[in-house]
Amino acid sequence: MKFHASRLPGAFSIELEARSDQRGFFARTMCLDELHQHGVDVSFIQQNMSYSASKGTLRGLHYQKPPAGETKLIRCTAGVVVDVIVDLRRNSPTFLQHEMFELTADNHRQVLVPEGFAHAFLTLADNTEVSYLVSAAYTPSAEGGLRYDDPRLAIQWPDPVTSLSEKDAGWPLVEEGADFGYDGVGE
Template identity: 65%
Template sequence: MIFHETTLKDAWLIELEPRGDQRGFFARTMCKEEFAQHGLLNDFVQQNTSFSAQKGTLRGLHYQMQPHGEAKLVRCLRGAIVDIIVDVRADSPTFLQHQQFELTDSNRSQLYVPPGYAHGFQTLSNDVEVSYLVSAAYCPQAERGLRYDDERLQIDWPVPVTVLSEKDAHWPLIDEATKPLY
C-alpha cells in the first residue's frame, strides 16, 4: 500500500499496490503493521457495506461522539463516489475544513478517516457499492451528523442530490448544533 497524506490532519488516502499475473491481481487492503507505522488505528471491529441504486444519492455527513469515535477505512467496490470528510475536532488545526476524494472501482483507492471526522459520500454513477471497516461499534446515543448543505462548510457536491434520507436532511446546522461537535 502507498500512503498519501491529505490536507487534513490525520486523514490518509491509501493507494493499493496490485501484484498481477495471468490470473488477475492480488492487493493488500489493510495491514496492521503498516497502519501502525503511519500512526493509524488498526483495530477494526466491524465491516459495513452500502448499496445505492441511483446516481446522486448522498449519505452523510456522519460521525460518533467520544468515547465512541470511530476510524473508517472506506473503499468503493462498484461504481464511483465522491467521499467527503470534515474535521470536527475543535482542537485541530484543520477544524471544520473538508476535503473530497474520488473513490472508484477502477482506481481502487481507499480513504482512512480518523476519529473526529464527519464522513459522507455521493454516488457518481448508478448501482454503487461501498465497503468500510470501522474501529468502533455503532452507538445510537453517540451518533451525530452535519448537514450536507450547511453554508458554513461550503461543500461543492459534484452532482445534484437525487436521494437523501430524512435523518441526513435534518441534521442541525453547525451554529445550531450542541457544542462541542466532537
C-alpha cells in the same frame, strides 16, 4: 499499500499496490502494521457495506461522539463515489475544513477517516457499493451528523443530490449548535 497524507491531519488516501498476472491482480487492502507505521493506532472490529441503486444518492455527514468515536477505512467496490471528510476537532488547525476524494471500483483507492471527523459520500454512478472497516460498534446515543448543504462547510458536491434520507436531511447546521464532542487534535 501507498499512504498519501491528506491536508487534514491524521487522514490518508491509500493506494493499493496490485500484483498482476494473467488471472487479474491481488492487493492487500488493510494491514495493521502499515497503519501503525503511519501513526494510525487502530483495531477494526466491524465491516459495513452500502449499496445505492441511483446516481446522486448521498449518505452522511455522519460521526460518532466520544467515547464511541470511530476510525473508518472506506473503499468503493462497485461504481463511483466522491467521499468527503470534515474535521470536527475544535482545537485542530483544520477545524471544519473538508477534503474530497474520488473512489472508484477501478482506481482501488481508499480513505482512512480518523476519529473526530464527519464522513459522507455521494454516488456518481448507478449501482454503487461502498465497503468500510470501522473501529467501534455503532452506538445510537453517540450518533451525530451535519447537513451536507451547510453553508459554513461550503462543500461543492460535483453532482446534484437526488436521494437523501430523512435523517440526513434533518441534521443541524453548524451555526445551530451541532454537538461534535471533540475538543482536541487526535482524539
